[in-house]
Amino acid sequence: MFEHPGDIMKAKAEEAPLPHFFQEGQPDSIPRITKDTLLEVLDGKFDGTYDQRMVIDCRFEYEFDGGHIDGAVNYNDKELLAGQLFEAALPGKTLLIFHCEYSAHRAPIMARHVRKQDRTTNIEQYPKLTYPEVYILDGGYSTFFSQHRERCFPQNYVEMDAKEHAYTCEREMGRLRQNRSKLSRAQTFAFGQGGVDDSPTAPNRSRTTASCDLMMMDMTSSPCLNYDRGHARRMVSY
Template sequence: MIADGSRDYALPTIPGQQRDLRSISPEVMADVVSGHYNDVFSDVTIVDCRYPYEFEGGHIKGAVNLFTRDGVNALLHKPVSGDKRHVLIFHCEFSSERGPKMYRFLRSLDRELHKDLYPALLFPEVYLLHGGYKAFYNKFKVISIELLV
């Protein structure tokens, strides 16, 4: 069940090095970017937590570059329709430090902002890209250049 207990996770997950976080494979990320899950959820935000110079050097199609706590905090103040299933996918270069840290920060802040409505959350369905941008790029740089910018 997703973090608010309202339904099952939409994306298939894999065991990752961050055992407390839900991880998806680079292949699932490619399916998300290609639109294979558009019938399952209405919106997805790919949160690239790398530094701007890394992001500008190449990133996953559609990703937003949020590398500070203020940037991630802004997600919680962005209007989201209550009837939409909005999924977040975090990553950094290897998804071992910055991506997981920002994922945990968002979850903690979301819980704090909605503590009077527990278990309600603005973003109950959040994932981490296993292996980060490096793993995704290594698998898909030649096969599907339209997945990268």
């Protein structure tokens, strides 16, 4: 029971998803958040709402090593990430935020894959999701770095098409194209009107209990203050 109206408002605020929007023209229903919302997440504003969070940098390893949002982890293999998320999930409310250089291609692919894997994992309990809170950082690292360089480590920005990494870039792009071709030929399953990758934060969708991964960061501490810079996780497969 709530004794005061303020308690009710606080409870509703804690249950609400992150401030977000849906990008017009995008073929997915994964919500976007702004860099300002990400800063609030990193600064602990939503610590009472989520048990753990993951800021997932989907760029290639040389881009991540050249400069990344402090506290982010690097996954650019969607199967590897899905394995980490769904093979050892733990109870709790987990926040997943994806980004790449501009959040126009690689991050949406990864986020959609996680959502589809989630639907498959919970096919018998639809519309339940293990990770209902999935977002994409609008503008990606490029926009974030341009205004918040001090929140990156190292404080640098290596572009995907940097000349010194041309060979690695071409190899990784080839892998992405191959994986995308396989995905386009794979059978997909529709759940309801919105399809397999419906976002529970979309209008008229209900939220469900999220689960967490053994490798997540605890929300009780700031990832920017306690992130071990010498041991950044770089989960990449070639």
